[in-house]
Amino acid sequence: xxxxxxxxxxxxxxxxxxxxxxxxxxxxxxxxxxxxxxxxxxxxxxxxxxxxxxxxxxxxxxxxxxxxxxxxxxxxxxxxxxxxxxxxxxxxxxxxxxxxxxxxxxxxxxxxxxxxxxxxxxxxxxxxxxxxxxxxxxxxxxxxxxxxxxxxxxxxxxxxxxxxxxxxxxxxxxxxxxxxxxxxxxxxxxxxxxxxxxxxxxxxxxxxxxxxxxxxxxxxxxxxxxxxxxxxxxxxxxxxxxxxxxxxxxxxxxxxxxxxxxxxxxxxxxxxxxxxxxxxxxxxxxxxxxxxxxxxxxxxxxxxxxxxxxxxxxxxxxxxxxxxxxxxxxxxxxxxxxxxxxxxxxxxxxxxxxxxxxxxxxxxxxxxxxxxxxxxxxxxxxxxxxxxxxxxxxxxxxxxxxxxxxxxxxxxxxxxxxxxxxxxxxxxxxxxxxxxxxxxxxxxxxxxxxxxxxxxxxxxxxxxxxxxxxxxxxxxxxxxxxxxxxxxxxxxxxxxxxxxxxxxxxxxxxxxxxxxxxxxxxxxxxxxxxxxxxxxxxxxxxxxxxxxxxxxxxxxxxxxxxxxxxxxxxxxxxxxxxxxxxxxxxxxxxxxxxxxxxxxxxxxxxxxxxxxxxxxxxxxxxxxxxxxxxxxxxxxxxxxxxxxxxxxxxx
Numbered sequence: 001x002x003x004x005x006x007x008x009x010x011x012x013x014x015x016x017x018x019x020x021x022x023x024x025x026x027x028x029x030x031x032x033x034x035x036x037x038x039x040x041x042x043x044x045x046x047x048x049x050x051x052x053x054x055x056x057x058x059x060x061x062x063x064x065x066x067x068x069x070x071x072x073x074x075x076x077x078x079x080x081x082x083x084x085x086x087x088x089x090x091x092x093x094x095x096x097x098x099x100x101x102x103x104x105x106x107x108x109x110x111x112x113x114x115x116x117x118x119x120x121x122x123x124x125x126x127x128x129x130x131x132x133x134x135x136x137x138x139x140x141x142x143x144x145x146x147x148x149x150x151x152x153x154x155x156x157x158x159x160x161x162x163x164x165x166x167x168x169x170x171x172x173x174x175x176x177x178x179x180x181x182x183x184x185x186x187x188x189x190x191x192x193x194x195x196x197x198x199x200x201x202x203x204x205x206x207x208x209x210x211x212x213x214x215x216x217x218x219x220x221x222x223x224x225x226x227x228x229x230x231x232x233x234x235x236x237x238x239x240x241x242x243x244x245x246x247x248x249x250x251x252x253x254x255x256x257x258x259x260x261x262x263x264x265x266x267x268x269x270x271x272x273x274x275x276x277x278x279x280x281x282x283x284x285x286x287x288x289x290x291x292x293x294x295x296x297x298x299x300x301x302x303x304x305x306x307x308x309x310x311x312x313x314x315x316x317x318x319x320x321x322x323x324x325x326x327x328x329x330x331x332x333x334x335x336x337x338x339x340x341x342x343x344x345x346x347x348x349x350x351x352x353x354x355x356x357x358x359x360x361x362x363x364x365x366x367x368x369x370x371x372x373x374x375x376x377x378x379x380x381x382x383x384x385x386x387x388x389x390x391x392x393x394x395x396x397x398x399x400x401x402x403x404x405x406x407x408x409x410x411x412x413x414x415x416x417x418x419x420x421x422x423x424x425x426x427x428x429x430x431x432x433x434x435x436x437x438x439x440x441x442x443x444x445x446x447x448x449x450x451x452x453x454x455x456x457x458x459x460x461x462x463x464x465x466x467x468x469x470x471x472x473x474x475x476x477x478x479x480x481x482x483x484x485x486x487x488x489x490x491x492x493x494x495x496x497x498x499x500x501x502x503x504x505x506x507x508x509x510x511x512x513x514x515x516x517x518x519x520x521x522x523x524x525x526x527x528x529x530x531x532x533x534x535x536x537x538x539x540x541x542x543x544x545x546x547x548x549x550x551x552x553x554x555x556x557x558x559x560x561x562x563x564x565x566x567x568x569x570x571x572x573x574x575x576x577x578x579x580x581x582x583x584x585x586x587x588x589x590x591x592x593x594x595x596x597x598x599x600x601x602x603x604x605x606x607x608x609x610x611x612x613x614x615x616x617x618x619x620x621x622x623x624x625x626x627x628x629x630x631x632x633x634x635x636x637x638x639x640x641x642x643x644x645x646x647x648x649x650x651x
Contacts, residue, residue, distance in 0.1 A: 062239055065203045071152045071186075073203070078239035086200040088113035090150065091140075091208050091237035093201070095120045097193035098139035099233075108195070109171040109221060109230055116247075117236030121219055123171065127231040133213040136233070140211055147206040148190040152199065160185040164196065171221065172196045210244035211237045214251070218383070225381065250488055257488070259540035260387040266545055266602065268536070268553075269388065277385045277392030279533060284553035287582070289532060291551055293373060295649070296397055296529070303418060305371040305399055310351025312375060316341040321506055322350040323442050327475045331378045348374035348398040349525055353507045356402055356521075361511040366521065367403040367411055373532070374398055388537035395532040401524040402509070408522060412458035412480075412497060415526050419482055419495040422528050426539065427651050428484040431491075432464055435472035435479045442476050442502045451499040452478040474525075476502040486542040494535060498525040546625060549605045550646040556583040557599040561592045561611035568615045572608060572635060579639050581646070600625050606642065 066074050066086045076083030092111035099106050099122060111120030122128065128136075155163060157179060164172040175196065176185060188197045190205060202208070213235040221227035238244045255261075263269045268285035271278070281289055297307065319325040319332065324346065333344040345351065352370050361368070377393050384390050401411050423430050434455055437448045455478055459466050466480070473479050482495035500523040503509075513519045529535040539547065549555050558573045560566055566587045576583035584604075586595045592609060599607045608620040613632075620638055622630040 064207050064239070066200050067150060067152050067188075067203060068200045069186075069198055071199075078243075082200065083239075085113045086202050087208055087239060088118040088237050089197075089199070090201045090205065091211055091235060092118040092120050093150075093188065093190065093193070093195055093197070094140050094143050094205055094208060094211070095136065095213070095233060095235060096122075096195060097143055097190065098136050100193060102135060102139055107171060108169055110175075111195075117214065117234060119232050119234045121221070121230040121232050123221075123228065123230050127218075128216055128233060130216055133216065133233070137211065137213045137235075140213075143191070144205050144208050144211065146191065147204050149204055150201045151189045152186055152201075153189070154184050154186050157181060157183045157185060160187075160196070163187075167194075207239065208237050209239050210241040211235060212244060212248065220383070254488055254490075254541070257541040257544045258387075259389075259537040262540050262545040263387070263537075266540075266553075268540070271387070271391075276382065277380055277390075279388060279391055279393070285536075287553040288536060288547070288551060292529070292532060292536070296373070299418065299421070300371050300399065303369070303414070305369040307371045307373070308352070308355055309372060310345075310348060310355065310374060312377075313337075313342045313344055314351065316343050318350050318354075319343050322353070322503060323476060323506060324350070327440060331380070333377050333379055344377045345374070346376055346378045348372045348376065348396060349400060349503065349523075350507075352398070352400040353503055353509065353523075356400075357507060357509055361402070361521070363404060363511055363513050363519075366511060367401050367407050369399060369401050371397075371399040388533045391531075391533055394534065397527050397529045397532060399526050401526070402504075402511075402521040403524070404511075404513075404519070405522055408454040408499070409458045409461060411524060412455060412499075413462055415497050415524065416458070416462060416464065416480075419497075419528050423482070423484055423495070425649060425651060426542070428486065428542070430482050430484040430495075432459065432466040433469040433472075433481045433483065434459065434466050435469040435474075435481055437473050437478065438471050438475060440475055441473070443505075447501045448478065451501055455480055455497070455499055474498050474500075476500050477525075484538075486538060487544075488541070492534075492538050494530040494538070495528050496526065496530070499523075500525055545603045546605075547603070548649070548651045549642065550649045552603075552605050553582065554584050554602065554604050555581050555642065555646070556606045556608060557595075557602070557604045558583060558585045558608045558610065559592060559595045559599065560585075560587045561609060563587075563589070564612060565610040565615060569610050572610065572620060575635060576639055576642075579643050581639060581642055596623065600627075606638075608638070 063075050063077060064083050064087065066076050066082060068074050068082075074082070076086065078084050078087060089112065092113065095118070096108055096111055099120070100108070103124060105124070107123040109121035109123060111118065157176060160176050161173055164176065176183075179185070185196060186198055187194055188199065188201055213233060215234045217232045217234065218229050219232040221230055236244070236247060238247065263285070266284060267282050268288060269282060270280050272280060300307070313335065316325065316334065319328075324332070325343075328346060332346050335342050335344065351374070352372060355370060356368065374396055375393065376396050380390060380392050385392070401415075403411050434452075436452055437445075441448065459480065469481070477498050477500040479496050479498040481493050483491045483493050484495075485491050501520075504521050504523050509521055509523075510518045511521050539551070547553075556576055558569050558576075560569045569585055569587055573583045573585045586599070588595065592611075596607060596609065603625055605625055607623040607625070609623060610620060614621055617632065618634070619632040620635050621632050622638055624630065
């Protein structure tokens with residue numbers, strides 16, 4: 001008996017030999033009888049026709065055929081990265097084909113798959129707007145129904161140029177001209193449409209079961225501000241309509257949670273035209289920021305870190321010594337003082353290195369843990385700016401650990417435990433990536449191998465799962481990145497641990513070892529929040545503005561029902577403040593319901609509603625921002641409960 005798929009093909013290798021991965025969906029067996037001519041005997045072959053059903057009643061994962069970069073046909077599911085990227089890359093070609101059908105004069109640029117979908121850049125005399133998306137999307141669905149086969153073929157560079165010149169596609173010609181003379185270029189054809197592309201793609205357009213165009217934006221050709229502004233159409237695609245519907249629901253929820261919108265509504269921060277990329281923190285935003293910083297200081301003091309502060313501007317020579325000038329100068333703001341160039345610091349580490357070098361160090365002082373909440377500035381392109389998530393000025397919760405080689409594993413494990421504690425407090429799950437040596441790097445391969453093995457060993461000892469992110473390390477060393485997951489399932493890279501042999505060497509940092517010999521310390525760069533500003537943006541969206549009580553800028557709103565309650569309300573508010581509870585009084589001449597609704601919109605955790613009954617009984621009527629009525633309580637009882645909630649930092 002030979003196991004076969006329903007189309008007669010062998011069962012995919014990843015499902016063979018696993019009894020839990022295959023379940024019969026039909027009681028019918030299909031068979032053939034054939035005469036074996038060499039023996040005259042009958043041979044009976046039974047072919048079992050099955051469908052793939054995940055264990056425990058999960059949904060069926062459809063196997064898609066993929067044309068890879070080499071033109072080979074491979075199999076993948078949408079749940080796998082290859083399948084997902086191939087389907088969405090194909091959707092970008094379907095988008096380009098639809099545009100060319102509807103607007104033939106449009107010039108094509110590039111159209112890759114991206115994390116949550118795809119995009120394509122176009123050049124059109126009249127740029128596309130949101131109003132055009134419906135017609136384009138309708139044409140895309142026609143192309144999908146046509147079930148066009150995708151075919152890959154190659155052309156030499158010269159023929160490829162001639163082909164694209166004939167089609168009137170100058171952006172494609174430019175891309176090809178940048179390639180070597182002997183390059184052979186691949187093209188993908190579907191019906192009347194052909195595009196320059198390396199792949200991969202699904203084999204038929206009908207594999208794209210669900211597609212949605214989501215937005216229109218401007219984008220400079222090749223990301224260069226000096227080039228022409230093109231119009232970029234974003235979209236997403238899935239192998240199942242249900243997945244698209246769920247995705248769109250998440251997008252709508254994300255819009256409601258947008259930290260830029262909530263930042264304005266809750267009075268946290270703003271960004272003004274006079275300072276693009278430079279956030280203004282408002283009074284309530286400063287309370288939130290300082291509360292996070294107080295927590296940071298508390299846990300770092302407990303872990304033996306010493307806090308320092310280094311200057312915001314330092315001589316260009318320092319950044320040349322550190323290597324940042326050669327590798328990062330396009331992102332560094334500069335100014336001239338007394339005919340000398342100074343850099344506004346884009347990171348804190350060179351300043352921390354100078355502090356270490358101020359005096360001779362002994363092995364007895366190591367590990368030396370130095371923390372800094374340093375304000376840094378980086379030149380980000382205007383198009384990349386996004387609320388608090390991408391700014392030009394932010395506070396980095398840096399710390400640098402100077403240590404011996406033998407201390408590497410234990411110090412890394414200590415930082416991992418600290419990061420785990422912090423993310424757990426906010427209810428974040430996370431995954432870990434180990435990023436290795438990039439092409440543009442400092443130092444020898446031996447140093448990089450030693451540093452990478454140090455990080456890998458620490459992760460292995462802690463039995464912490466991780467994936468390798470090849471070539472994405474910092475220019476001075478490998479790193480461990482922590483990608484946290486918020487309440488909507490989105491991931492954000494925040495915490496990082498970077499192991500650095502290079503900076504101590506470039507600064508000639510030393511310590512006196514136990515044997516009386518001078519040795520070079522090893523340095524860990526690490527952040528927990530990453531950027532305080534960005535972390536606030538993430539928290540705002542994670543909690544939808546409903547911060548835990550300990551973080552909330554206003555923790556209790558005291559609301560009067562009548563003016564007769566004003567005096568009592570003032571006493572209640574003062575009593576709460578004496579217990580370090582952040583309370584505000586709303587004694588406006590408005591209805592109680594109006595003021596309760598206003599407090600709910602401000603997302604204040606607790607409301608105390610006071611009227612004649614509460615005055616007479618000496619109590620407070622307690623409500624939560626979610627509409628729960630907790631009833632009447634003694635003020636001291638309520639205050640003690642909230643104070644304990646704040647002390648314990650309950651999320």
